[in-house]
Amino acid sequence: MSAPRPVAVAYDCLFPYTTGGGERQYRAFSEAMVDRGERVEYLTARQWDEANPPRESFAVRAITPELTLYDASGVRRSAAAARFAAGLFRSLLRRRRAYSAVLVSGLPVLNVFAARLALLGSGTPLAIDYLEVWGRRQWVDYTGRLMGNLAWSLQRLAVAVTPIATCHSQLSANRLRAEGFRGQLLVSPGLIDDRAADSSAHPAPVANPPFVLYAGRHIADKRVEALPAAVAAARADFPDLRLVILGDGPQSAAVDEAIRSVNGAEWTERPGFVSEKTLTELLSTAAVLVNPSRREGYGLVVVEAAAAGTPVVLVADPSNAATELVTPGVNGAIAPDIDPASLGEAIGTVLRGGTDLRDRTRAWYDDAVQTRTIGRTVDGILAAFDRARKKTRGARSASAQEGPL
Structure with missing residues (x-):
């Protein structure tokens, strides 16, 4: 046969x-x-x-x-x-x-x-x-x-x-x-990825001091350069907040300039691309993952963050399908635009949600992993x-x- x-x-x-x-x-x-x-x-x-x-x-x-x-x-x-x-x-x-x-x-x-x-x-x-x-x-x-x-x-x-x-x-x-x-x-x-799902996992404690995480390429559509000013705005209410920007790309010079423009060198890290193990650790202990992208076909990063109990901040845009995965107050927040005040306020909203929001984020994932696989x-x-x-x-x-x- x-x-x-x-x-x-x-x-x-x-x-x-x-x-x-x-x-x-x-x-x-x-x-x-x-x-x-x-x-x-x-x-x-x-x-x-x-x-x-x-x-x-x-x-x-x-x-x-x-x-x-x-x-x-x-x-x-x-x-x-x-x-x-x-x-x-x-x-x-x-x-x-x-x-x-x-x-x-x-x-x-x-x-x-x-x-x-x-x-x-x-x-x-x-x-x-x-x-x-x-x-x-x-x-x-x-x-x-x-x-x-x-x-x-x-x-x-x-x-x-x-x-x-x-x-x-x-x-x-x-x-x-x-x-x-x-x-x-x-x-x-x-x-x-239901093969990788772990129903027994619980959200890890947020790192001390807390940090905002970005993970991805540095290209124009991702608008990574909006992050330093937004975090600087959020630091008015959360003065110990830090920023970790992973990845690299054609817009990295603009990202570095954005960090300098808000005097963010002391509270920003730019380690580039990291191992899967390091990424998992950072994703688990971040206070919030922020993706200011103007376009996404799905938004896998929302799911990966939710698996760790880490809520997400996205930006509303007609081409951003990832916003379909975020319910404000349940697994993150959606900023209306990338203006530092708007994006910084969305970050602050998530930070104020604390442990309760992290638990709701993981609960969202536990429900989603039953059907959205x-x-x-x-x-x-x-x-x-x-x-x-x-x-x-x-x-x-x-x-x-x-x-x-």
């Missing part, structure tokens, strides 16, 4: 070789599929030393050499996106009937065309996972007028040819429909693949029965 055909998961990055929400998500998808008895091949760009290839529960297939994904300003490089899409097309075309189904990230958008064209007529179910869906203005702001309009037009075309779409917020679902999607749309219940999301994707296969078999059966009696 031949082995069952694998499911392919395609993304140009693989955690932990590269870090970020998408990398964690697609790795977790792959692991959850394996847990459910599926064979999985993860199609990606090479990110490892050939002498030490990945050893995972799923197979990893490098379909391109190593790619430089971002330019100096933190914008994804079109050349890298095109090269990965070409590699994806060649790989899927050669193995168009080798997979039971294919899940492809819709970012970069060229992946959609590569997979759709390679699998055309094969009968292999294809789902496109949309981490985010941008409007025209977002694309123009991100890459400039010419490339922005082109990217937006390509996104609309990609959405139109997507057979099954998955996304992880109501914001993305609404934008997919607004951009013209008319196919089967799966809005996931959530992206909590990677496992539930993968179950929905696999069910959609099964429906697509049955529909294809039904169409072929009907076609075979056509003709004179």
Whole structure:
């Protein structure tokens, strides 16, 4: 008896070789599929030393050499996106009937065309996972007028040819429909990693002195440079409050300048990227995690903080889907904007919530981990693949029965 055909998961990055929400998500998808008895091949760009290839529960297939994904300003490089899409097309075309189904990230958008064209007529179910869906203005702001309009037009075309779409917020679902999607749309219940959930954990005590934590890349959309002034404002009521900014990126110089502008060097730490162990420790003992980002497709950091009992402060923005995960007074606060007074007041609100708010935050997580999980999301994707296969078999059966009696 031949082995069952694998499911392919395609993304140009693989955690932990590269870090970020998408990398964690697609790795977790792959692991959850394996847990459910599926064979999985993860199609990606090479990110490892050939002498030490990945050893995972799923197979990893490098379909391109190593790619430089971002330019100096933190914008994804079109050349890298095109090269990965070409590699994806060649790989899927050669193995168009080798997979039971294919899940492809819709970012970069060229992946959609590569997979759709390679699998055309094969009968292999294809789902496109949309981490985010941008409007025209977002694309123009991100890459400039010419490339922005082109990217937006390509996104609309990609959405139109997507057979099954998955996304992880109501914001993305609404934008997919607004951009013209008319196919089967799966809005996931959530992206909590149920494999890592610990129902016995309790919030750790806040460090003394307390500190505000930021964890992530320093790019324009994250607006990390807003933090020093906001914490300086909060220090008017909490004079021992400190700030820890993790990560690095193109905006780091602006962050350093923002620290200097409020004389924050004595109460701010900038350790850069840290180990997973150190990140966990900081996340557990932070008084509050603040993410002033203007755009998020889901907001995994909200969930990760809540697992530690650490409430979160976010900023309201039309492109910030992470705010869907925060209930003010339950697991954090939402500032109306990044003005130091507004953001500082939201930080102060959380600090005044104290232990009671930390307990409510962990209770929110304990409830969410029952339903808003990677496992539930993968179950929905696999069910959609099964429906697509049955529909294809039904169409072929009907076609075979056509003709004179």
